[in-house]
Amino acid sequence: MTLPKSVSEATDTGKSIRDHTDEIRKFKLSAKNTRIIMLARLSFSFILTLLAAGICYRYQSVLGTGTTLLLFLMSVTFAAWFGSFRIGLANICLSVILLLLVIPLTSVWDIAALSELILYLLLGMWINLILHIAKKVDLAAQFDEKEKYYRNQIEVLKKDNIYFRQEIKVRDEFLSIASHELKTPLTSTLLKLQTALHNVRNVSLAKFSVQNLMGMLESAELQTKRLSKMINDLLNVSLIRTRRLELEPEKSDLIAIARDVIGRFAEKLEKEAVTVTLKGxxxxxxxxDKLRIEQVFTNLISNAIKYGEGKPVEITVKKKGSLALxxxxxxxxxxxxxxxxRIFELFERGSNNSGHKGLGIGLYISDQIVRAHRGRIVVESRVGDGSTFTTELPIYEK
Structure with missing residues (x-):
């Protein structure tokens, strides 16, 4: 026997043994209960048979032989259906013995009475056999139904297993990418702040450059904003994955939202000499939900600037039937x-270029937000010819 390598492993082993012991105990109790139930049914069927014999003995002259046999057949039917084939046979044997006692001996040796007794015996055997076959068919049907149920359960468990394995893989990728991407701006910000503090403390006023200090602080501010955006994106992913993303809808103008978002990129557009035109x-x-839709537009415009290689970007906002585009x-x-x-999947990017930094979750978040609005994002793209992302949102007229 191999000793457990850790306390947790020993605990798991002990739990497994206890579970196995509990299953054996339950099985034994179940078998014991089954035997008790069968014995009770046998006893009850015998009581019915004795009751039928008593009635026949007391009122035989009134009931007649046919009614007497019918009463005994009722007890045989009960024994065969609620008991088993063997219990039915035992009940038939008991019934024949009691019939010999109940029916006068002079009648027993009568050919007609003897024929009725043999007919009763054959009929009882036939009923017992038919009910036994019917029960087997019913048990087979129940078995097939349970087998189908358990097969479906196995398929569900297999799918769950695949899903959970994928979730674990996504989690590992998430931790790997997040730790790397979060570390970069933190390291850069810390370096800039340390350099700025060193200059303030040690550099003489004659050699001190306010312009250099401002450049370091602006760089640190930029990295801090980038870090803040990453953290917010990760929080959004957490809300989406746990299905806790809630919307707060309000009457909004998509044109105004688009103008506001473009205005926030004004400095970046001027710095990178990118032209953005808005029409519609x-x-x-x-x-x-205005804030969530702003987030979608921000992600899409940011990607267009990032992957647009400095070329113009065109934005169109318009109505088309019952949709806002x-x-x-x-x-x-x-x-x-x-x-x-797979561009809208988690941790996927629109380019294999490693020079583009990011977690690869912007489009995933955008797609989930639009889906929550019962809309969709359609992408059209050709290598070397740019990309078009179309967000379709339904317009509900009140």
Missing amino acids: DESVMLDV FRITDHGSGIPEGIRK
Whole structure:
């Protein structure tokens, strides 16, 4: 016997032994209870037979031989159906003995009476056999039904097993990517702040450069904002995965939301010399969670700037039937077909270029938010010709 390697393993082993012992005990109790039930049914069927014999003995002259045999057949039927084939046979044998006692001997040797007794015996055997076959068919049907149920349960468990394995894999990837991506801005921010403190403490006023200090602080601020965005994205992923993402819809104008989001990128657009044009209807009103839709637009516009290779970005917001459309087009390198099929999955990116930093969860969050609004995001892309992301949101008229 191999000794357990740890306390937890020993605990698990002990628990397994206890569970196994409990199962054996339950099985023994179940078998014992079954025997008790069968014995009780046998006793009850015999009591019925004796009761029938008493009635026949007391009122034989009134009932007649046919009614007497019918009363005994009722007890045989009960024994065969609620007991077993053997209990039915035992009841038939007891009934024949009692019939010999109940029916006068002069009648027993009468050919007619003897024929009725033999007929009773054959009929009892036939009823017992028919009920035995019927019970077997019923048990077979129950067995097939249980087998089907347990097969379905096995399939459900297999699917759950695959799902949980995938969840564990996603968790491991999440921890790996998150630890790496969060460490980078933290390290950079810490380095900038340490350098700034060193300059303030040790550099003389003659050589001190306010411009350099401002550059370090701005860089630290940028990394802090990036870190804050990553943390918020991770919190959003947690809300989505635990199905606790709640919406607070309000009447909103998608055109106004798009203008606000583009305005937040003004400094970045100017720095990277990227032109963004917005066109469409004057107003597109619908009930949405404004903050969540802003988050979707922010992710899509950020990706268009990131992967657009400095080329112009076109945004269109308009109504189309019962849908509100937000379409954003960049003219970057495009998305390969293999990546395009899984682009909205967790930790997937729109490019294999390792130079683009990020957790790879922006599109996943955006897609889940739009799905929560009963909409969808459609992507069209060709390698070398850019990509178009179209967000479709339903308009509910009150």
